[in-house]
Amino acid sequence: MPALRALAGAAAIATATTAFTAVPAAAHTPEHVRCKTSALIAAITRANTQGFGKLSLAKGCVYDFTAPFSGDDATPPITVPVTIDGNGATLRRGTTAHLFRLLDVATGGRATLSDLKIENGNVTGDGGGLLVQNGGTLHATSVLVKGNTASNNGGGLESLGTLRLVRSRVANNNAAGSGGGISSEGATSVISTSIEGNTASRFFGGGVFNDGLITITRSSITGNRVTAGDGGGLWNNYQMTVNDSTIVDNTASDHGGGVTNAQLGRATFNRSTIAKNTAGLLAGGIYNVDSGSYLVLNLSSVIKNKAGSAPGGVFNETGDVVVNKHSPITGNLPTNCVGSPSPVTGCTG
Template identity: 30%
Template sequence: MSNYVAKNNAAEPEAAPKRRRKLWLASGIAGLTGVVSIAAVGVATGAGAVGSEGLRWSTAQQVSKDGDRGAAEREEHQGKKDGEEHQGKKGGEEHQGKKGGEEHQGREDEREHRGKEVPCDSDKLIQAIIFANENHGGVLELAKDCTYRLTRSDEHGNGLPVIKENIVLKGHETKIVRDATAHHFRILTVGRGGHLTAKGLTIKGGQTAHHSLHGEAADAVWSRFSNSVEATKAAQAGQEYVPLLQAKPKGEVLKSAKAETEAATLLDGGSHAGGGVLVHAGGTAKFEETHILGNQASSLGGGIANFGRTSLHRTTVADNTAFFFGGGIFNAGVLQVSDSRVINNDAIIGGGGIANGAAFIFHRDVDGGTTWIEKTEITRNETLGFGGGLLDIEGTSAVKHSKIADNTAALAGGGVASAGDSNFELTHVEIAGNSTIGVGGGLALALGAIANVEESKIVANKAGFFGGGVFTAIAEATFRKSEISGNRAVGPLGVGGGIFTVLSEIDLDKTRVAHNFATRRPGGVFSFLSDVDVDDKSAITANKPTNCEGTLTRVPRCFG
């Protein structure tokens, strides 16, 4: 059945208005217990994709090239053999032939650059991708101002055929959307050996089949890396919380045979990852001037799940949702984001905006890959767990000349969270206006995480308990030529408005910790069995109610 739409000019909005859920006003959150538990529902997939019959794709370009070249070689050989052609005449013919060949080649190059035009018909788009896969790739010129509305999928939940060759989808304010009444399926999938380039597109409304969490809860997962949830519960009950922070986190992963089988599918996405786009290991995807909007994944990567190599340039990832990790983007491969926006995305367990890696209780972990982020805004993302804007678990992340602002996490790391043996580099980054009802309003580091923060600002963030700006537990961090100011630990038991550190190593190099606030002393830096090194060009000053007075372990060069 054809889905032909004749030049559809009814443009859909680029991004829906933000549905602020006000996570930390939710009932039951104050106790930080039973944060989330989602039951499984049935899996639904659509019919298979159509075939490629009826589609014609001209191969005359290559035939013409080979034919012209062969004819020229035969003429030249014949002229040399017979010696009958006048040199001047021969030269003129060669010149004319060369000129004609150049003009012919120019026309071919123009046609090749323009690509194969695909009418505003979803069946034609499916057929064009199938044909390109069978004929060593191609450039598909999609219809301008068109909405390709997908109504069915293959048996693996792919709305469009898997990209297996080098294929360019070139749009002009073009949308590819899943019909709201269709069964669950993602929009695009890049397989091993495939290379997708998407330009000028909107990818919207993809939704993978529902998947059971098997009892996974955000607080239980975070407890593998930090005892902050248990400590905050003890503090609320009027009990000693410091010994809990001193104890090593559980760190265990419970597994069953069924969970192990399901975990294997998560290692390369399976049928539940990548609501909008799934890039398998060995696949490559490049997005330019594209919008990835309103997609939903029942496991990893609401907008994009990347296990291969993916880059985004001048691209917006907004209003996507993931039930596990990576509301906007999940990465376990190589990810590069530049001049882009990641906004208004949601994840249940962690990484509301971007998650580099994932951790579970009943599933095998998926280690983070390598993430480069530059000149990008990560704003207004949310999670019920940890890492509202950006999360790294067992991976490597580098962020430069970017802003991570106004994100929310219920448990830890309103702006950024890093856990496990992860490496984080932040250079010329502003972490501002983020919030958590737990710990680490701006930045939370736990259990082996290492962060280097240079020429950056951690300002105006808010935590309900410990570390309005920064929280570290069994971690390492260096702050060089940076500013940690105007942060607040605002709850009745709030401590360490600027920095709260336990069993960690912290270096302050030409860094200022100032004008932070906590409900209880100290407002500047709280340390328990941490090695805090403050150089003579750093300052801890003007914090309330004190700078460091009230800390359990002395902080050098800190007075009052």
Template identity: 30%
Template sequence: MSNYQAKNNAAEPEVAPKRRRKFWIASGVAGLTGVVSIAAVGISTGAGAVGTDGLRWSTAQQVSKDGDQGAVAPEEHKGKKDDRRDENKDDRRDDKREHGKEVPCDTDKLIQSIIFANENHGGVLNLAKGCTYKLTRSDTSDGSGPNGLPVITESVVLKGHDTKIVRDATGEDFRILNVGRGGNLTVKGLTIKGGQTSPFAVSPATAETPEAVWSRFSNSVEATKAAEAKQAYLPLLQATPKGIAVKAKATQANGDVSVLAEPESNDGAGVLVQPGGTASFEETHIVANQAGGVGGGLANFGKASLYHTTVADNTAFLYGGGIFNAGVLRVAASTVKNNDAIIGGGGIANGAAFIFRSDIDGGTAWIEKTEITSNEVLGFGGGLLDIEGNTTVKHSKIANNTAVLAGGGVAAAGDSSLELQHVEVIKNTTVGVGGGLALAFGAIASVEHSKIDENKAGFFGAGVFNFLGQATFRNSTINGNRAVGPLGVGGGIFTIGGEIDLEKTKVAYNFATLRPGGVFSLLTDVEVDDKSAITANKPTNCEGTITPIPNCFG
């Protein structure tokens, strides 16, 4: 019998949720410092609950039906016909499993169908066309947190046709789907909506803030504050990031900081994929979910793939407003838009860093033919963030994203490996540094056949900001970026330490309030080959830089 109780659901009116841009950030920060607890709700089985027996495929009826077909064969041919009948029965059973079980528009029956599939080596579930399965209760029996549907532990396919699975707005906090170890979930043609997990209660002394976390990788926040106060800011940019010392002190007090292998109960409001789990989504919408931890729409600690899928209007109180990854992630021909996070990765976050808890190393992320647009974050990595992971983006667009501190389009930090090929990083914005791309403290980037154009920053590096990172730009453009603040420097590139290589790359038509408008370098080994050009930048190309840049004039 099921531990779930859910009311039958009527079709939900198709009402597009209003975007509440910039609304939730203030309330979200307040929520982080408030006292919020997760209450486990015990659910008992009611008298009207549906048993799994009522939903079983009737193999006895199938065998009886098959056995009635055809006349009795002569003795000398009986064995062959029996063999054929056996083969036909096997084929029909396989066909039955392939075509799946029809699930009526009833939430209880959906739950029981998943339970039955888990108990019987998986199955294909055809969900009712145009139905909204509305979830009102949750289960916490497996210890992974409140889940609106049973944890997937076998190979389960959910096929929808304009079908929605939603958390009822008046229900308790819980995620929609959870894929456990050994589970393999395939989702086609569904909308997954309204999942919500509660943030953990934290004290002001242990609250993670975007500024504190970013200061582990760069002193840009301190430097911009010094510049605003008309104080010397370059010494701060050259110094060891002060957040490293804070993290070291926290580590000494709390023990060794190791990689977090297991998700928390408030991760993944729409979908959670646990270590050892696999999930794939096709022609699916993961929308309007809110996580108190990481991964508003999807938190992947196993393997996940998205194809022709939209991840939109999700929020996360920590990292990965749309998607968080610490496993193996593939996103193809999809859209990630209008998602929000507080610390990092408004659209997608591959990995996470903290001060008072264990870090989560990024996994491997492949992003192809995908648009990452109009996402926002209070911290860094408005569109995309990689922390100590491996991220490859090809034939994609990262546009119109916003970050307050750094990396309006893309941010990478720590031992991060970032590869961009045929990617447009355009029209992104930050109040701080790195409007298009921000690299910090050991990040390595390879950018080929790509555009980092028309991005804006309030301070340093409207196109590219680099602090102790390494970047190679081949056959690319860094054009039309604007460091528009009163102290804006390095409209094209602003780099402190590390290495920058320009190969067949054009840095042109960038603007900065203060010179240079093209490339500013301090203690950076900048290599410019004879097929690259730094030209037509204002007020200067490189004049005003501290460390000379070869093949740059004016």
């Protein structure tokens, strides 16, 4: 959290509030990388040495890593602007006892990925498949992050820097801590992306854990779960905006089957749907909790969610604020909002 507060005033947060500035493509012919893990390691090493890189992976290749290059990383941490055109290739941790992630964007690194799969990473720490360090930047388009595991946060990926994820899929990843799919403590934009079937084993955010600034647009958060904690789909502790998106069929063992907005959280939902989520205790839909949390529902619906105890729709703790702008809260069980310590404007039953 201290790193987040420092980052919030830095350029990375400012970047996320404006259009993402893409890394200019280096004016050189792409280097074609043979279908060998050693060839990819060598290509990234050369890029770091020369100060830039533009790599084209072997079409459909599975780069099967059986040991880390160093530390927790299968490949050298990216420290410069590097573009990787995956051509449908897969970076995969193969059958091995070694634990490591597949890609690491270090401080000062600016990675642009496309048409690439990141699979089966397993790390002791954060970021099972991908890690973006504080001061690093990742722009990923048409990327699949699948089946990765972290012993702490960010089963699929952990970002402490700047992340932009477009037309991608984050699926079936696992974190022993928070953020089964994505853990964001920096500045993150998620656009036209599916976050599905991820699990956080304890604490928060089966699909997404946010302790930074995140914007989610035209995306779906479905079938995620927390097995011992809150926020089956989304857990927000700082600033989150969700536009034109669906949060459906997520599960939390405790509170906030769809969404938990906690502590310093300021969450805004525009034209979005929170539906058919389940919580074992309170608030199948949205759990707005801890003094100072602020939630805005704008043309968004909270419908057909279910909780073990009332309310099933929206829970609003004493001292917190819910602003409802033409947003129906209906069809939730056992109640929509009755049982909430503070009233929820525009909600009855």
